[in-house]
Amino acid sequence: MDNNVSRRKFLGGLVAVPTMAALAAPLAAVGAYIYPPDSFLQPPAPKKVGNINDLKAWDYIPFGYNQAPAMVIKTDTGDIQSFYLKCTHLGCTVEVPEGNLDGKQLVCPCHGGYFDPLGNNTGGPPPTPLKQLAVTIEENGDIIVEERMA
Ligand code: FES
Numbered sequence: 744m745d746n747n748v749s750r751r752k753f754l755g756g757l758v759a760v761p762t763m764a765a766l767a768a769p770l771a772a773v774g775a776y777i778y779p780p781d782s783f784l785q786p787p788a789p790k791k792v793g794n795i796n797d798l799k800a801w802d803y804i805p806f807g808y809n810q811a812p813a814m815v816i817k818t819d820t821g822d823i824q825s826f827y828l829k830c831t832h833l834g835c836t837v838e839v840p841e842g843n844l845d846g847k848q849l850v851c852p853c854h855g856g857y858f859d860p861l862g863n864n865t866g867g868p869p870p871t872p873l874k875q876l877a878v879t880i881e882e883n884g885d886i887i888v889e890e891r892m893a
Pocket of ligand 1 (some may be wrong): 745799831832833834851852853854855856867868869
């Protein structure tokens with residue numbers, strides 16, 4: 744048996760290993776994009792965003808959820824609603840006026856979209872209301888929001 748390795752085979756091996764590694768990295772990234780890990784597909788965990796007893800009618804609390812701006816608001820009937828502040832036209836962040844929202848509008852600065860304080864589209868290009876979040880009120884009044892399941 745010949746244990747001698749030719750110079751050509753040795754140098755070929757030195758080149759092949761880094762080349763294979765260089766090719767594998769982009770393939771792994773494409774694979775992760777096509778078949779993302781389960782952790783990417785899980786909905787975000789529910790989040791406590793405030794307490795219903797701290798809100799008067801048409802008061803709101805802004806917060807971030809699922810890497811997007813969102814808010815929760817108390818209506819004049821005591822209902823709590825929550826929705827993302829990502830415009831349903833092209834995804835800009837909808838601006839919310841300071842203070843109580845009674846009779847006010849939320850405005851998308853990108854193309855002049857308008858929403859009422861419950862997130863319903865009322866003017867401009869947005870085709871649909873802002874995306875709602877599910878709300879649960881706990882016994883102590885804590886407001887918990889989470890992604891709505893389809
Ligand atoms: S992105 Fe909001 S109106 Fe166009």
